[in-house]
Amino acid sequence: RRVHGDLHYLCLMDSPYNVAALSSALGLLGWGVYKKFFKVEEKEDKEEEADKPMEEVKKAPKKGKKFDSIQEELQYEMKADIDDLVTNKIVHVDHLTEWTPGPYELTANPLLLKNMVRHKLGMPSESLVPPGTFCIKDYQFLKDSEVVEAKRFMKAGPKKYSFFKKDEVKAAIVTCGGLCPGLNVVIREIVMNLWYNYKVQTIYGVRFGYQGFYSGDENYIKLTPDIVKDIHNLGGTVLGAGRDIFDGPKIVQGITERGINQVFIIGGDGTHKGVAALAQLVKKEKCRIALCGVPKTIDNDIKGIDCSFGFASAVQAALNAINSANVEANCADRGIGLVKVMGRDVGHVAMHACLASRDVNICLVPEFKFDLDGEKGLLNYIFTERLKKKGHCVIVVAEGAALGVRDRNLVDKGKDPRDADIGQVIKKAILDYGDKIGYKPVLKYIDPSYMIRTVPANSEDKQFCSVLAQNAVHGVMAGFTNFTCGIIRGISVNLPIELIADGDKNRLVFEDRGWQRLLASTGQPSFLNQPTKICIPVSYTHLTLPTNREVQISVVAVSLKKK
Secondary structure: OOHHHHHHHOOOOHHHHHHHHHHHHHHHHHHHHHHHOOOOOOOOOHHHOOOEHHHOOOOOOOOOOOOOOHHHHHHHHHHHHHHHHHOEOOOOEHHHHHHOOOOOOOOOOEEEEOOOOOOOOOOOOOOOOOOOEEEEEEOOOOOOOHHHHHHEEOOOOOEEEEOOOOOOHHHHHHHHHHHHHHHHHHHHHHHHHHHHOOOOOEEEEEHHHHHHHOOOHHHEEEEOHHHHOHHHHHHOOOOOOOOOOOOOHHHHHHHHHHHOOOEEEEEEEEHHHHHHHHHHHHHHOOOOEEEEEEEEEEOOOOOOOOOEEOOOHHHHHHHHHHHHHHHHOOOOOOEEEEEEEEEOOOOHHHHHHHHHHOOOOOEEOOOOEEEOOOOOOOHHHHHHHHHHHHOOOEEEOOHHHHHHHHOOOOOOOOOOHOOOOHHHHHHHHHEEEEEHHOOOEEEEEEEHHHHHHOOOOOOHHHHHHHHHHHHHHHHOOOOOEEEEEEOOOEEEEEHHHHHOOOHHHHHHHHOOOHHHHHHHHHHOOOOOOOEEEEEEOOOOOOOOOOOOOOEEEEEEOOOOOOO
């Protein structure tokens, strides 16, 4: 019966494994014949128990704390997870036990097997995340006390227990905000992890962002592995995206009416503000609904995490545009290649694409001021230092770089400078300056902004999306809620929603070595005609300087009453 059982199990696998499956079964059959004729002594078969889920295996004695039942051990693990947040001074992540009444009947994580068995899907208990495991945010310290005081975050990953039973789970996935490479990968991996690892088979995709929750049943699409199996190779999102349409009470009503108890929300910092608002409503109503965010932004402007998915793909797409601009610039006399890339508030895409290219001569980003006109301004530098001496120039400008223009008013008073198309502004300024001095350049302007955000995820982002999506499912199945998944110092962590929703932008800093590498690569100056002047009283012992290369400090004379 055991041979037949193994043969039956293995033949259910995909066709590439059929030959191996048959060979394995015949090997088992041969071993049985050998034992019968040569009277090999039968040994206790421990492998028979090894491929059973934990709740089906008789509990073996273990060192340390002893439990009378599997349920008791699982309850102990969950309580330790929650208590150790305080004990180990880990940044708090909400758990459904904090406002939903007990008792809680837990189940063992289906991924947990007593041992790892060949050809079987599962994990040894050592591969799960123990209670109290954390990651510290900072990695450079000057003294021991800083290590103790460093902020700690809960390590993400599968737990020994499941708070939800597979048959009671109704999950929903929604994509909000703008498009971004990798959205379909996250959708696919959430579905696959729920379906195959946790045996959840009621999964909905909600169309067109937050409004889809309350816009009718037609916006709820049933998702299965067959539906999502190939979407990771597509750009955009199969669910559609939506922005700025948020009605918290209607969303909660739509969720509860359909019995949904797990919601996965993919979006940027604005989307996470919506998750934080939903979390407050869910707590107030004491709903047994787990909310999880997955951070998304092309610009990589979410502070507190190493990176967000889609960024690597965006940089690669921007790099392709820069390579084209470089060819155009070098194949013409007085050639200029001008590229505008995404980055409304921050310049990470521009900086990283320039660092990858190594062919860029000028990079302009929102964080740092510059002048267009004047002896030390951008235009004079392009013509005197680049075109007349080198014969060409490659310029990359982030879409929000209008924030840095210091000597011109690009928009009417009271309006946002970012509303100006900085790419077109600089293009016109260059051509007008060339006409003015009688030195006309050959300028090619490339704007790949929307191409960047609609490309499929590259290999790096696909792996990254898989990690985030799987950890989102692991955290929710363990009962944690109102959190988002991220990477800090290379470690997967669960972060409270508020850190993403209320955090400042992840901006470039002048002193950062990444920007200093960029300056070394391009060789560009500050493009400031006059240094920024700051007046401070001499009693100030600490001063945060603006992020410009040239700063002039004037000391105000004051009378000192004390030495």
